[in-house]
Every structure is written in C-alpha cells, then in structure tokens.
Amino acid sequence: MTVFDVTPRARDLRERLTAFMEEHIYPNDAEVHRQIDTGNRWEHLPLIDQLKPRAQEAGLWNLFLPPASSRDGKYGAGLNNLEYAGLCEIMGRVWWAPEVFNCSAPDTGNMEVLARYGTPEQQEQWLIPLLNGEIRSAFSMTEPDVASSDATNIQSSIVRDGDEYVINGDKWWTSGAGDPRCKISIFMGKTDPTAAKHLQQSMILVPLDAPGVTKERMLTVFGYDDAPHGHAQMTFRDVRVPAANMLLGEGRGFEIAQGRLGPGRIHHCMRLIGQAERALELMIERAGQRTAFGKPLSGHQHVREAIAHSRMEIDQARLLTMNAAHMMDTVGNKEARGQIAAIKVVAPNVALRVIDRAIQVYGGAGVSQDTPLAMMYAQARTLRLADGPDIVHTETVAKVEMKRHAARQG
Amino acid sequence: MTVFDVTPRARDLRERLTAFMEEHIYPNDAEVHRQIDTGNRWEHLPLIDQLKPRAQEAGLWNLFLPPASSRDGKYGAGLNNLEYAGLCEIMGRVWWAPEVFNCSAPDTGNMEVLARYGTPEQQEQWLIPLLNGEIRSAFSMTEPDVASSDATNIQSSIVRDGDEYVINGDKWWTSGAGDPRCKISIFMGKTDPTAAKHLQQSMILVPLDAPGVTKERMLTVFGYDDAPHGHAQMTFRDVRVPAANMLLGEGRGFEIAQGRLGPGRIHHCMRLIGQAERALELMIERAGQRTAFGKPLSGHQHVREAIAHSRMEIDQARLLTMNAAHMMDTVGNKEARGQIAAIKVVAPNVALRVIDRAIQVYGGAGVSQDTPLAMMYAQARTLRLADGPDIVHTETVAKVEMKRHAARQG
C-alpha cells in the first residue's frame, strides 16, 4: 500500500485483476508449460486462447493505452500511466499472463505506436486485429553486427522505389516472431544515411509473410527458447512493401522511438517488480517449509536478511517507477526522461538480486524447472540489455542531473 | 518533484524555508565553524542565537510536531509527518541549521514526548522553555557496558524512595549534553527488573544540575567532538528527583519509546537525505571545476556514474521515507512499523554511499575541513548504529514481511 493507490477505478481494476489471476492464471501455470513442452513448441497455446475471452468479459482487456494514445478512450481502457502501472505489476507476476489481457510486449508498444501515429488505413489493417487479440506483432530494431545501444549504428536500409519501399537488413532479438500469429513487424532502418543524425531513421510496417523476410533461427536466453513467443534472428532481403506502410513519415523513426519508450519502460519495470514480488513470496514460502540444522530456513538470520533486503529494494523500485509514471502523466515524457532512465537501470537490477536470493534459498530447485525462478532470472537479465544497456540509461540520468544543476546555478 | 508534494501549505513552507536557508544559513556556515574553533568549544554559539528570532519571525519555528502531539496546534505548526518530512530534508542540509528552527534532535523527540505524555506541570516547567528555544535537552538511554540495541540489557535503575526517585546508572552518547543550555535529560532505566520484559523500564526527567549527575567526558565521532552540542558519557550516582518527574508512569518506558521512535526516524532519514542531496550538489560542482587528463572530471564516465547512481539512490530513499511518513499519517505508527524500520536501514546507507562518492571526487579536500563531506560522513555513519543498528531494523522488516505473508496465506 502506498500513496500512489489513488483512484477508486484503479483500485477496482486491481482487485478484479488479482481475482482473475487467482482463478485463471496461477492454477494454469503448469498446464501452459505442459502444452509448450509436449506439442510443437512454436504453436499458439490453446489455453491462452481459452482465457482471452474470459479476460475480455471481465473487462480486463487492453488496459495499457494511456489517454493520449487511446484517442479519448476510442481504443483501450484510457488508464493513465500511474493507474496502469499497478495492474501491469500484477499481470507481470506470470510471464505468459499479459497476453491473456492483450497487454504483452511488444504488442503493447506496437499498438501504441499505431494508435498514436498510424494512418486510418494502417489502424484498420493492423491496429484493430491487434486490439482484438487476433494477430500478434514484432519489433525489428536490434542488429547482430553492431552495438545497437547506439542507434546511429543501425545498418538496415529502407529505400523508396516508386510506390514501394525496398527493405534490406539483418535483425535479431525480434521477440514474438516465433508465434505463428505474428503477422507484422515494425522495422527500423535508415531512409537517409546522409541526413542529420536523428533524421536518418524511419519506421515502417513489414508483413512477416512478405517475400524476402526469413526467420533464420530462434535465439536462446540462458538456454530458454521462450517458445512459442521466441526471439528470432531474421533477414530482410529486398523486401518490398507499399509506401503507405511508412509510419509518420521518412526520418521520423527516432521521434516515434522516443514516444514509444516511456510507457514501454514503465511496463517492463512494473512487470519486473511483479516478478520480484513473486520471487519474494516463493522465498518466504520455502523459508517456512524447509528445515536445516535444526530450525526452519526462516530461523536462519541470513534468510531473514534476504527477505528484508528484498522487501526494501522492491518497495523502493516500485515507488521510483510509480513516481516516473506519475511524472509522465503530469509533466510529460520529455520532462520525465531522467526518471524514466532511472527506473530502467534500477528495476532489472533489483529484480535480479531478489530472484537470485530466492534461488539461493531454494537450492537446486531454484535453478531447475521446478520453480519459475531460473526463467525469471533469465528474462530479467535480458532487461539490463534490451532497450539499451544499463550504462546508456545511467548516462542519461547523469546528463539530466548535471543540466538541472547548471540551471539551478543560473 | 514527486507525487508527494501535495499540500499548498507544505509547498509554501518549503519555499520560505529554502529562502531562509539561502539568506541566513549557507552564507553563515564558515562563521559557525569559526566561532566553534576560536572560542571555548562548549559555549553556545552567538550566531545561532541571532538567527533564532529571525526564524520565529519568518514563521519557521517548531515545525516538527505532528497534529496528534501538538494538541490541535496548541503547540507547534500542526504539520503531519509527510508535510514536515520535506522541510526536515531542507533543514538537514546543514548540520547546525535545525536548531535555528528549534527542530533539532534530541529536543524534537523530547518535546514530542512531553507534549504527548507530560503532565501540565512537566509541560510548564520543561516543554514551554524548550518550545521557546530557551533551554535544550538530552536523552539518556544508551549504556557503555551493554549492547543497547537490545533494550532489555539496560542496567540503570530508578528506585522509588518516598516522594522521590533515586537514579543510578552509566550512560553515554547523551547527545546535546555539551551545550551549556542543556538543562534536562529524559533518562531511561529499570523501575522493576522483575516485571515482564517490556514493563521493566521507565522514563524520568532528570535535571542536569541535580547532585550526582556528572559529565565524565565528551565522546568523539571519528575525530569530531561535535561541539558545542557534543556527546557525553555521564554517570548518575544516587541522583534524587521528585516523584512527579516520572513520565506517564512506572513501567511505561517502552511504550513511550515506541511512540517517540516513528517520527524521530522520519526526521533522521530526511535530514540524511538532505545531506546526501548536498553532497551530490557538491560532487557535481567539483566535477565541473576540476580538470584531469585533459577534460573536466565530469568528462570521465566514472564520475558521471557516481552522479547518476547517487541520484537514483537518493530518489528511492526519499520516496521510501515519504511513503513511510504518509503511512504513519494514514494508518498509524504501528501499522507502518515495517516501513519505518526500512527507512532506518536504507537512508543512512544511501547517504554514506553518496557522501563517499563525493569525497572521492574531491580527493584530499573531501576528507579535510575544507568541505563538509567528512563531517557529514561521520554523522551519517553513527546513524547506522544510533537508535538501533541496521540488523535490528532489518530483522523488523523481515518479521513484518513474514507475518504479512502468513496472513495472506490465511
């Protein structure tokens, strides 16, 4: 409970979401893993299809779109970032849960981009089916051959040719591309390598069935393939798409990326906090059940310290993230960029520490398939890299701070 | 700027306080140290006496008393814990500033105890002069011969003898006793060593000029004597005080301690955050002024990382502390005891890390008398010990968390 638990509407949604998680998500966790492990790993999971209509009926659908993007509630639930943050934490507690509520990455970010910047035609063709949960989407930005933390490194090209754009490039960590329902990717590449640094890039819609688009292989994350979602390495060879697939206009890729990033970071961080909370609960549970050297694990001070430090770190990370969400809602993404950068450093590192402590309390079970901990760790670890490594965001925090200091000094 | 900056009244006080600090405190820092170093170290500082009436005129006086203790504004400004927290941070930026506003420890805690639990006579005799800033006070709890983190260890005795109590015991870290205006101490000792654990202790008012009270020596903190405030080691030998000096009643020492602790911890933590903010500002200032290896220090990535991590840690610690204050205001000290314990661990450690980084950026100046950093470090270091060492509060956080978990599990 914090000062942030403000609106009755958010509190109501939180209660209903928690109830849904308890009724439909936690009890089905084992079944989801059974379906993945026993079928073709890259098929859509029947269970998730069964749960989606229930979430829709329960009014727990497309909760993520903030008012600015939802065109006054035309799309989505119209929750502001602070209201959604608390819900995102709850969904994030189980890795496959967000999709049930049509709130999973990278679909959320893609839908937000389409809602904000898409033409009516683009929205009709791609946004509506995405909002309905009928198709899924990917985001193709990172490239295998360059340090993508520096976006100016990007080598992919998007070249106008008559009514079409011709797309070439190698991409990897195209997450979600493993799902057979993944139909569309937002692709980032350079339309004009000679333009000013931040005007070289564009984003364009590329259907995954377009000729020249190839899924080369699926990447693993600490041994996990994250099926059926997955992370693809892809090649784009002379892929032709209609010129109308361009988003917002040539050279505006950075602008879109900026707008996309803020909410996405809140989401990632709140899901991580949800994971950390769950890891802490599991840790406490185990600490009460196992006995070593004549007393329960919770009777050992270092276990209690693990619990206490986890609580202190999680609470701080949550408050920081909710404060960043609140800043976005009140002063805007640009003014809040320091706060947004800060949570992107803090939340993954806190989650990793908490999960790691839980693993240690569990012993061998902690690294095995018998707890969700090792998989949680692997996923959280990628978030110190994905969407910019720690150092990039740390530099942003420093830059904002030094500017603020200079302004104060006059 | 955070979600916590709520009431206009708090915002107004913050602005006026900031202006006062800029006009009267920062510019006089050097003069205060000059007065200490050139006079008798243990005399009251003339400068502080000059500033007190100005603070009173400015309406910046006795800001600390929360409504529950202020008898509906009869005493103090009637600010709640959250409102005061932000002000406490600002005053805390300079170690001698709180006294100017009559908001310095241990007077604040003592005044709160007297306002809450004192008889009208006790209030007349001691609270009113304290509220007027005419006298100062001390708190005698810690003992040199036992681990005082475990309050049941306390060996001092308070024995009823007719209309008097006879007091015996050795105390140290009686902070503030160095000041010649320190007239009274709240003394903790056992009235009944055979009672139940938490009913053995009592608190009683002991005038420092009572026969049998001796200041044995002043303690140093690292190499600082913290004159003229100071930390005394004291002996109490057959000290007789009127029975009416007993606070609340025999055996109620723990009860008083509990009530006293919550606000005191908010104050300590917010002052630490103020110190950390100031250290961060000093760090940034130096980073822009000095040059090494062909660029300003701020051109070196490790300095920028020091700045960024300090900002991230301070913001988290502040949010955690303000949230704890908010919890105290809304659900009460007892319900908020986990949060109060958490800040007592987090804030001193954060402050120490930030100050230490600032020292490193300053080089030799950082450990010397030329910056306030080393003294800030020494003071912050004691707060990992004073009022309970880290581990005691860490255990509280764990206990609360495990109980909460058990309650959730039904």
Added chain:
Amino acid sequence: MTVFDVTPRARDLRERLTAFMEEHIYPNDAEVHRQIDTGNRWEHLPLIDQLKPRAQEAGLWNLFLPPASSRDGKYGAGLNNLEYAGLCEIMGRVWWAPEVFNCSAPDTGNMEVLARYGTPEQQEQWLIPLLNGEIRSAFSMTEPDVASSDATNIQSSIVRDGDEYVINGDKWWTSGAGDPRCKISIFMGKTDPTAAKHLQQSMILVPLDAPGVTKERMLTVFGYDDAPHGHAQMTFRDVRVPAANMLLGEGRGFEIAQGRLGPGRIHHCMRLIGQAERALELMIERAGQRTAFGKPLSGHQHVREAIAHSRMEIDQARLLTMNAAHMMDTVGNKEARGQIAAIKVVAPNVALRVIDRAIQVYGGAGVSQDTPLAMMYAQARTLRLADGPDIVHTETVAKVEMKRHAARQG
C-alpha cells in the same frame, strides 16, 4: 604468473596442456555443440571419444590424483594439489574439455574415493574402467525433499539383508547420469538413523542397471539440460546390491565425504577460474571490436573498469585457491578446512561477476547461444549451491577463525 608456478614438471604439463587445448579443444567447440544439438542429446559424443586417445598419448590423462590417493603413482600422475590446480584451470576453460583428459566431475571424486578407500575387488571392477575412461560414474547424495546442505537431513536408507544391502531413496542432481556410459553411482544413505549424528551415514556402490534404479527425469539448469552429461532425478526402490559394495564400512559415509571434498573443491574452483579467465578474454576481445558512440567499447571507461575489476578479482581468487591447495599439500585437508571453505565461497561468486560483466559487454549475444557466456553463468551459479550453499562454507570460515582467535588468546 605467480609465486605458485614452481615445479618444472607442473610448468611442462601446463605448456603441453595449453598446446593441446589450442590444437584440439577450442577448434572443436562448435562441433561438440553441433553433435549435441543434432543427434540424440543423450548419446555419448563421438568427438570426445576421438580426442581421448590423443590426450592419453600426450601424457595428459588422469592428472588429478594427488599422491596420497594415487598409491605412490600406481594410479594417476601423482601431482600434488598445487601442481594439478594450474592444469585444472586450463581444462576448465571449456566445459567439455575435462572429460577428454579423464578429469571431469564427478568421476574424479569417485575415482579418488575408490583409490583411497576401495577394496581391491571394488578397484578392479570400477576404478580401473574409470581410470581407462571406459565407463563413467555418478554421485547420488542430494535429495529433493530435504535441505541437503544439512547432511543429517538425508532420508535414504541402506539396510543390510543377508549378503546384500537394500537401498531406498529419492535423489536428484545426480550429475552425469545422462551419459549412457554412466554405469555406477556412489550412493549416500543412512545405515543407522539411531547412531551418533556423524555415524549414521554410509556410502555404497550402486550399479545403475540394478533393478529398482530409475532415472525419473532430467533436470534443467536455467534452460540448459547439460546433455549428454545431464542431471538426473532418480528413484531407488528396494535396490539390492552385494554387501561387498559398501565403501570403507557402515557409518563411515561422513568420513569419506570429508576426504573427498577438499580436492573436489579445488577442482571446482580452478575450473571456475578458468571459466572466468575465458570470459575476461572474450570481454576484452569484444571491447576491441565493437564501436558505440564514436569509439570502441574499450574506449568507454566503464568497460575498462569491468576489465580491471575482473582481473583483480580473478587474481585474488586464484591465489586464494592455490594457497588452499598448497595448504592441503603441506598441512593436510583438516588443517586447511578454513581455506577450503573460503574458496568455495569466493570462486563461484567471482566467476559469476566476471561472466556477468562479459555478458553485459556482449549485449544480446551474451545471453544467447552465440557465446559460451550464458551457459558458463548457469554452471557457475549452481556452484553457489552444489556441494553446500555459500552460507554453509561461510559459517565454516567463521568457526575456524573464531577458534583460531580463541587459541591465540590462550
């Protein structure tokens, strides 16, 4: 280069081993993974079979047996712990390399137990084929239902019945049991639950094809199955083995465990140091190749700090481990138990920090199958648990230290 590089013989072996690694191991790393990923994962790898005779020819075979266990060189190379340590580090740089030299766990520990405590018949039947690399072995100690860090928790039973023992129990993390050539396991269980604490346990040889022995499933470590070696969960239901399979005698399980542990920990730690060195090399390599924000990664100070701290930590961990080996060689395992406990805490944590930094420098490639880093991390993480979690060894270090202090005080 350290003071420990002493004997010419060790130096010679180190050079030849390094040459072998460069000629036969590193270049075949990709092929090993191809064989695992394309065949039946649980078949023995042809490549390793081809390399074993070459290692034998090169005189790089069974290097691990210290003189005390090698019966004066009857078995093994007769290297002392310090001499072997440096070789173990080199082999450990590639996870599958030790088997090529017949120096992989748990075979090494098992062979040492058989060499030290086995009867001539036991040695004939199991030790000789193991020394020849014809069969492989497992060690069944950890149990899924209890905290095995406290060995007194073990629930498996070994009951004498005429000329046989009847074995019952659930075991997991029986590493190596995935290999089809794994023929024998050393099984730990209680022969007398009523005996004094350290006399309840025994170790006995259990052929894996004995009726009642079932591999229930293979465990994953993070997402890795570590095929074809693997980690099995196994049940032993009324398994009958000849009474002659008992090792050393009933109730002497702890005694054997103690003897086994010292060298095993040196081996684990030196392999971890080898892994850390390789991670550091990979980190430096990448830092020179990739460019971000206009300069190579190595031009960024935080990357150089990652390199420097890795070097400092690895060097300290190696010196600590080699010193522990030296102590074992000179004053014996019992006297060196504090040092042995210390390395078991230090080395895995150092390796994890170094590998984690390397992952961060690599970005997405670091967590994927394109570098060995994520797998190295997963394996190193288990070594904060396997063979006792950090806290157990930390407690040993403290105990030894406090005893030493007490002895000094007289």
Added chain:
Amino acid sequence: MTVFDVTPRARDLRERLTAFMEEHIYPNDAEVHRQIDTGNRWEHLPLIDQLKPRAQEAGLWNLFLPPASSRDGKYGAGLNNLEYAGLCEIMGRVWWAPEVFNCSAPDTGNMEVLARYGTPEQQEQWLIPLLNGEIRSAFSMTEPDVASSDATNIQSSIVRDGDEYVINGDKWWTSGAGDPRCKISIFMGKTDPTAAKHLQQSMILVPLDAPGVTKERMLTVFGYDDAPHGHAQMTFRDVRVPAANMLLGEGRGFEIAQGRLGPGRIHHCMRLIGQAERALELMIERAGQRTAFGKPLSGHQHVREAIAHSRMEIDQARLLTMNAAHMMDTVGNKEARGQIAAIKVVAPNVALRVIDRAIQVYGGAGVSQDTPLAMMYAQARTLRLADGPDIVHTETVAKVEMKRHAARQG
C-alpha cells in the same frame, strides 16, 4: 600461513618483530595517546624516542630497504620486497609503530630515493640522519588547486638561477611536516613546462627552515589532525636552495616517482592489511564479550558472516600484495606495474570494509575514541585517494590487461 612464508630469515624477523610489538607497542598504545592529548600536540613523543634504541638493539631497524636500494646492504637490512612485506604488515597494526622501527612513511620512500638517486653529499647530509632516526622528512607533491591525480597538472615551479634553484608553489597533504624534527622535504615541481610531458618535472631537496617556506595550517582527516605527524598545507615563496639539491637531474622527477612508487605501495597495502587484521581481531573479541537478545554477538549469524567475509577478503588482499612484491623481486617494478596498481585499489577497499564491519559490531564505541577503529577507518579512507585515486590505478590495470591480451593475440 601461506606459500609465501619462505625464507627462514624472514620468519625469524617476523617472530622477533611480533615479540617486540607485544612487549613494547600494544601495551603503550594508551600512553601514546595520552602524550598527544595532554601535551603540545605538535611535539615529538618521548615514548617513541625511548623505544627507538630498543628496536635498534633488537635488530629491527630500517628493515624496508630492498637490496637494489640498499647498495648491497650498505644501508638497511637488505630484505627483498616479499620478505619485508610480512614485517610491514605487523608494524602496520598500530599506526605509530612503524616510526619506532624507522620504517614510517614518508621517510621510507624518501630514504629509498636518497639511497638510490642521491649524490654522496646528499646522502651524507640527509640520508644518514634519516637512517639514524635523528631527523624526519616530508614529501611535497599534491597541490590544493589542481587535480593532482594527473601529475601533469602540477603548477609549482623550480627555476634555475645561478648556483641556486628558486622554488615557488602551494602544496598540501605534506604529511609528517607537523613533527618538529621534520627537517627536509622532497619537493616536486616543473623545471621546464615546455618539455615533453614526462620531462617537465623535477624533484629537489628543500630544507623546511629555508626562508620562504611556510606551514600555513594543518589539515584534518575526518576530524583527526594526526598529530604530531600531521598533514600540512604549505607555501613556498621564492625559496632558494643550492643547485646541488636537485635529485638525479632536471626533468627526471617522473623517473624518480616511478621508482619510488612500487615499494611504497607494497608498504601502504601491507600496513592496511595489518590494520584490517587488527580490526578483525577486535571484532571477534567484542563478538565474544557482548550479549544481545539472549546470546553473545557471535551467536548472531550476521556477525559470523562479518567475520568470515573479512577473513576471506583479507587473505585475498594479502596474497595479491605478496604476489606483487614477489613479482617486483623477480621481474621488476615495471613488469609488475599491473599487479602494483591492483593492490593499490584492492587493499584500501578491503581494509575499509573490514574496519567498517568492526565498527558496526562495536556500536557507539566503534566510532569513538575508545577503539582505534574510527581512526583506522579515516586513515584507510585517505589511501583510496593518496598516491592516486582508485580510478587511476584501475585504469592502469585495464591498460596492462588489454596490452597483454593484444600481445597474446599476436
């Protein structure tokens, strides 16, 4: 006991030194502080004068000069760096002890410079009285107005004028200048600001009684003035010294600094390790004496963890330092520069962590004058700055490592 305990001669000296410490140093610690606190703080201590002849008689005098500097034993004991390291640790356990053995900084470094580079006349005039312990010396390098971590920043000038040099500059942290017997300082300044970067600087001998030399004030370190040794801020205004006072030659200041630094860092680090060992002993002592919550402090797991981690860190730091000493002895200071840089980062940080844990175990006593801990902390903290801040040495370690890697890659 480590592998480094090699020569019988070193072992013998260690035993005799330990005996001397027990007989003459530890029992006099309180008396030393009494003499400082009750007399004129800046007078030479009578007790130390009484102990010096005893140390000489015991053959424990000038142990620090390595063979290369001792002119084949003409001066000093002729111990190599590894042999001396162990002795330096023992002397370092008490801050005032090294002077008793004529082994205190900065005299040791100054004597080494004079022994190596001094002319016969310089040696006659300054080295002999220093070796006899009759006078003391200082080293004037750091300047208040620039980042002295970058030696090219130095602003002091040394200008030839006929048979003299004219010296101008501001210096601070001229340690040892507080002692009335301090007669001479080695002064670093620029003789030719237009020369190549590393040829601009020179070192020259400046008698402290030369006209124009002024001790402006004494600096404090966390409140300590470190009397009677002390750290002076000094001005040099048109100070004239004979041209013969130049050391080695104009422009060779860097060269001398390089030679001086290696052994000096070993000494600093081994003294720090001695301090850390003593802090650990004090921690264990207290942990056995105090009781909290029904058991001795040592019965609390976090105290045992503090003990264990301190032991593990100290042992690693000592091995690293002894290995660096061994490298200096065998491959030379230049080849060992990576190792020397590493210990300068590792040892102070380890000492600080250990001392800080000891403070925490002691509670209030830990920060006060009742234990040596706070003073030890303050001194150790300066060593993360003095003689180059952590980052400078960290960069050296990285540079050496990357070069080594490049060499290996061919």
